[in-house]
Amino acid sequence: MSPTSTTGPRGREHALMVSGIGGQGIQLLAKTLAQALTAQGRYAMLGAEYGGEMRGGPTQATVVVGDAPLRALPIVPRADAAILMHDRFSENTLARLAAGGLTLVNSSVAPEEFLADREHVVRVPATVLAREAGAAQAGGFAMLGAYCALTGAAGHDELVATMTALLPPYRRQHAEGNARALEAGAAHVTSVPTAAGALT
Template identity: 45%
Template structure:
């Protein structure tokens, strides 16, 4: 699956939290990031491959079955052409109308930004959306996400741990649980 947005939204953090959360649940994981030279507003994609068995995934992920979208910019090139028909797209509600090429996919808009603002931390929108995706798919439990987030946040950003945890729990709670349960595909 692909997590996509623009530089500064915490896309790579979302990828890392998901990967560590999945590892904690004894799943096999590959995480690769595609982003330019540390530029705010630039294209940033995290490709996360998760499986129940040892992965055969390539480190350049050319195809996927799910996307978690934080911004409409760049996705026409970086994500949409790589999605198989019938992919699950969980997108921040405010950008859904701007997204290209949604035909044939299962799109679930989620008001992550609104929830993040309600709990008083707009910066945590990405984590709200990530937790919602995990609730919708049943991929990783919220407790594993919280543990993973604590591993990722560096010591000099400890003050954000509490707000991040709140964001993960709020997103997980508000999402339609198992609306699109995950199934691992077996590649030949």
């Protein structure tokens, strides 16, 4: 599949939308990706929307990247790819996702029939992978590892360095577990055949 751009009438920009339930690590995975892309010298934007609750409510984030000053809107009309950490609260993301856009689904929580008819869907049991990696809270990082392995957006070492730097001092103890989750997600998708190609 050739690289696509549907985020703007001009310039090649790529938009990823991430959605799920507050507490699944959605904001942190999106910020890690945006930060890693910025560290590569690329133009990145992170748009975040979440309800008043810290946990349990709808949460969503958007990461846009390009190699020139971005024209993307802070609320993107269209996304090129999506990470759905849960089937709940995914409606807005799916409504904006380009036809054929790479879609990662957290198959640990989404039912099997969810998006069964859609193309380019990659099922990643992110919650289970993270638990097996000894980092039950790091499902978001398992998904980010899978996404980056599929798209080549950022390498494992870049992600680990960025993730570690983003953790506040009182959460540094999670760095190793998060790194294992990133690796587990990447290993999962490189071991299964997929039609999804590089998108960035």
